[in-house]
Amino acid sequence: MNKVAVIGAGSMGRQIAVHCAIKGLKASLYDMSGEVLSKAQQFSDEYLESRVQKNRLTREESDRARSRLEISSSVEECVSGATVVIEAIIEDFSLKAELFGKLGALCPPPTILASNSSNIVSSRLARVTQGPERVINLHFFNPVLAMDLVEVALHPEVSPEVEHAALKFCREIGRTSVVVRKEVPGFIVNRIFRALTREAMNLLEGGYASAEDIDLAVTRGLGHPMGPFYLMDVAGVDVSYLARLDEYQETGNEASKPNQILEQLYREGRWGKKVGHGFYEYPDADSGGKA
Ligand SMILES: NC(=O)c1ccc[n+]([C@@H]2O[C@H](COP(=O)([O-])OP(=O)(O)OC[C@H]3O[C@@H](n4cnc5c(N)ncnc54)[C@H](O)[C@@H]3O)[C@@H](O)[C@H]2O)c1
Missing domain, CATH: 1.10.1040.10 (N-(1-d-carboxylethyl)-l-norvaline Dehydrogenase; domain 2)
Structure with missing residues (x-):
């Protein structure tokens, strides 16, 4: 696992990207709003500095995390070379569906295409995506930087390889995962x-x-x-x-x-x-x- 791409840099997306960068992954972050991206960069700088001040990260670890986080100016640049893409845009099904259509065409399998939606089950997004077997929910909790759990929600077409890779990703970023085997809105x-x-x-x-x-x-x-x-x-x-x-x-x-x-x-x-x-x-x- 070497690069995670996060689309949507609001309250969830920016934290997911910073957390992944701290845990040693290359993380790229994109948002349709340039202002949100600037705020996300500022958030990352301030958070990493506060971890150093609280002795939770060394200066070196903080600098390495900062260098692994990349702010992207387009979806294309953001997802290029990513093995996991996490969508964290606003909770609007038609916007998410449009994005997944685009991601399916841009990202070759076996790239995992995950939604952080709190409610929209991934089969609804898989229907509009090339390679539905790699579309899943990876549901993080707010504040991501403090909350340990990720719900991994599957739909019937998800392949065992994708399930395995998703659970491995959660372990790599130091998070406890639970598997929701049968789709249900709102998960557990x-x-x-x-x-x-x-x-x-x-x-x-x-x-x-x-x-x-x-x-x-x-x-x-x-x-x-x-x-x-x-x-x-x-x-x-x-x-x-x-x-x-x-x-x-x-x-x-x-x-x-x-x-x-x-x-x-x-x-x-x-x-x-x-x-x-x-x-x-x-x-x-x-x-x-x-x-
Ligand atoms: N806030 C929470 O407590 C929480 C917890 C778990 C999951 N979630 C889920 O995470 C997702 C994001 O929630 P949030 O609270 O971070 O929202 P937010 O409103 O803070 O951020 C959403 C961002 O998406 C951007 N955006 C919208 N359409 C886009 C597009 N097509 N391409 C790129 N960027 C786009 C917006 O500019 C905005 O910055 C939602 O699906 C929500 O259900 C939220």
């Missing part, structure tokens, strides 16, 4: 998270307890590090709402329908910590920034 973690948040919102809507007390019960009674309402605020109320809506529209399953309170917060722009209001108020939040 987000499905369990959604079940938990759905019940938490049912209790709140039914007037059984306050958001504060439900969060307290889940942290103290179940030992979770954060309660469901605070966690939705941190991850983004918009992200939770849109993922639930997409699943509901795909399956027609009434249980997937977003709770009324979630829809209301979404429509009012109360998208969580990043905007200063969600289930809770965050008076000190940098309004409009990322959580």
